[in-house]
Amino acid sequence: MPKEILEILEIFKKFNHKAYLVGGALRDYLLGKKPHDFDVATDATPDEVCIIFEGNILHEAGREFGTIAIEYKGYEVEIATFRLEGLYRNHRKPKELVFTKNIEDDLARRDFTVNAMAMDMEGNLTDLYGGKEDLENKIIRCVGDAQERIEEDALRIIRAVRFCGTLNFNMDDELKIVIKEKGHLLKEIAKERIQVEFNGIMLSDKPSASLDLMEELGLLEILFQDLKRTVGYNQKTPYHIKTLFDHIKCVVDSTDKVLEVRLAALFHDIAKPWTLCVDESGVGHFFGHDEMGADMAKNILREYKYSNKVIDKVILLISEHMKVSGKLTDKALRRQIRRVGFENIFDLYDLLMADRACTSIDGDIGDLEYNLSRVKQILMEDKRVKEKNYLCIDGKDIIELGFKEGKIIGEILKYANELTLDNPKLNEKEILLDIINREFR
Structure with missing residues (x-):
């Protein structure tokens, strides 16, 4: 001490x-x-x-x-x-x-x-x-009568789950019975208070332990009804050897202890039951589950009073988790960095690697590791990729070349952006203006 x-x-x-x-x-x-x-x-x-x-x-x-x-x-x-x-x-x-x-x-x-x-x-x-x-x-047990303690403050329901999960303890049988009967009392608790306890669960060493206990006690349906639908859900695809909820838990456990990443992992596939499409071979597909899942996650996080900053990052990660397939070119990676933000790119790859490792039978993440290594190299070599305005020129510079305001300005900037994403060495003012003069006169 x-x-x-x-x-x-x-x-x-x-x-x-x-x-x-x-x-x-x-x-x-x-x-x-x-x-x-x-x-x-x-x-x-x-x-x-x-x-x-x-x-x-x-x-x-x-x-x-x-x-x-x-x-x-x-x-x-x-x-x-x-x-x-x-x-x-x-x-x-x-x-x-x-x-x-x-x-x-x-x-x-x-x-x-x-x-x-x-x-x-x-x-x-x-x-x-x-x-x-x-x-x-290794037992979590109430002081005195379990029903009295839970009825005094129903937040103790989720606190008990958190302690069991974070400490790797078992729950006292009497307390389990009471929580199964009184779990509905959580609906009367301020969402902000529930959020604090749930964050503790999500940032623990193994959140799946608490998520399993929540499911056993009937709390998943009370707190996250849409997530409950993933329990036991067969994804009807050879790429997934786990049920949907088991896959989600695996991804959550496999990510770093970053709240936004863990929340994105929890909700990244939440829309799959709503987007299932089975082809002629009997294989399931989930077109658009990333965008729909981002919307569902946004609504859930708003309900539990998460900050806009947290919500924005979570929905960004969910929206992006299906946009990487195989090894990407440096140009595509620069686009990805610009789209996601250099401050979020490593968290995205944390989610992508966990998702892949928990998805297929072999869990091969070689292409993702390659992409990540190139991302690191690009960030070292191309300093402007981190800046809000990637191009070193703007519309004013083009007008000063003698071009009139209008649609042509946007077309030139788009051309210059594509050019520099492909070859960042061209992202110098004099070089770009010279190229524009030659290509658009």
């Missing part, structure tokens, strides 16, 4: 307050992992915390819930006052919060046993609900 975190606990003790390390950092510490996301629980009120750590306050956004964020010697720490929670309303928020003076009350309100432990500065563990044993047995 970082000594700086222990120092925080010691500072509270000097001010005659009790303080404990709680939450994810303690859980990681007990699992032998490097702790992060530090949370401290204390009997000090928010006002007292602000006095004790005057000069270290980061923000007080959670003050109404008794939480103050501080920065201490390079560590960001959330400090929360021990509290009791009254009845919950709408399966989301407690109607009232009451500060208390003992850690036992605070731990009793928590969601799962593995999150309901506290450790003081001497390393003494307060574990009233068997959290340490559940960590050892």
Whole structure:
């Protein structure tokens, strides 16, 4: 445990307050992992915390819930006052919060046993609900009655799935039964809150574990109804040895931990059930599933309140995932870089390679590796390919040559663009203007 975190606990003790390390950092510490996301629980009120750590306050956004964020010697720490929670309303928020003076009350309100432990500065563990044993047995179990915990805050449904997936734990049987019965309560939870938990799933080491659990518990149909249709779906093609949902999970797992790439992987083939066309040989084709899938993904991501920046990149990647076939010429690759953007090109190839590897029997990605190597070389040799305006000339330059405004300007620029994509060495102002003079006079 970082000594700086222990120092925080010691500072509270000097001010005659009790303080404990709680939450994810303690859980990681007990699992032998490097702790992060530090949370401290204390009997000090928010006002007292602000006095004790005057000069270290980061923000007080959670003050109404008794939480103050501080920065201490390079560590960001959330400090929360021990509290009791009254009845919950709408399966989301407690109607009232009451500060208390003992850690036992605070731990009793928590969601799962593995999150309901506290450790003081001497390393003494307060574990009233068997959290340490559940960590050892790799079990996610509710504190007390599972139905009560889920009905208090239905977000705990997706949190339980996230913890099982990210920690590679199993879910307690009682909790499974409750989630199957109460999964519909997620419809009452703010989409933004669900998004945060789902992002944690998508950025885990193996998102497919959580996706499988969501399917088992009936949550896939509740949260992503269109994705549910891919489960067990036979693609009717020799190029796919997996069912559609299994293929999607494979692609998600095979991509880097980049949110937009993982989301694109999740939704890249979502439109296939709507675009299936079977030829005379009985082989399935999915014409236009990339564009339709991009539209479907956009609607889903908007529903879950993703930023426009995230949405734009996801739909770009999905729209582009069918536009590469075999080894491409340098000209075609320059077009691709210009179309996709150099800032997105490597993420696109990450998706393409994962898609290919999870598609065919041999998963050969040789042509994609070749294309990617050429992309890297092009980016090194042709600096202008990264710029917003690839051509070193514009319409004004052409008019200054004596051409009149009108359709001819666009035709000349199009010609120059094709010329330089084919041979970037010609992308010099004097060279291009000389060529234009010769070709269009």
